[in-house]
Amino acid sequence: GAGVSQTPSNKVTEKGKYVELRCDPISGHTALYWYRQSLGQGPEFLIYFQGTGAADDSGLPNDRFFAVRPEGSVSTLKIQRTERGDSAVYLCASSTKGVGQHKYFGQGTRLTVV
């Protein structure tokens, strides 16, 4: 596609529910990143995929958060037992492989836990 696509744009869920957020990167981009942006803050790193494998998941806040990228393209961020503190904009970015490559961000999924 022309850019990084994230669905849904907005998600409202009840506390304790499970949610899945989807990211469709730019075609041909092997690197994929998830960031979380809370209100009034800059994006914070969550996880980085190179191909199908998670090369660095050190930013995932706890074991309720999990992400997959089974075929090396689309990625899904999964959050179990959602809490109100999980409310934020979840951003996905992709890039070609290599140091210093330009990261292209999607528009984000705004998650609200009520």
Add this chain to the structure above:
Amino acid sequence: QKEVEQDPGPLSVPEGAIVSLNCTYSNSAFQYFMWYRQYSRKGPELLMYTYSSGNKEDGRFTAQVDKSSKYISLFIRDSQPSDSATYLCAMGGGSNYKLTFGKGTLLTVNP
């Protein structure tokens, strides 16, 4: 102390003004320095990218990096109302895959 400090503003200037945005950082391993622009309810868009110290100019935008002072700046000349957005500084280390962002500065350019 956070790794990257950025004054969140807000900053309001008249059209045509020169805007100066700044970040300081504490991690001497940072080698890549970026400025992103983020419009309301949109994802960040890369504006400027600098490796190590020095200046880089692109149209009305100039990025400066001073590694000795751990200080980076973005200058916007002849600011336009369309420049109204949040500006985020971001930095990366040797691998660059993980970026550390500042909080962002909200800029409004008034016509």
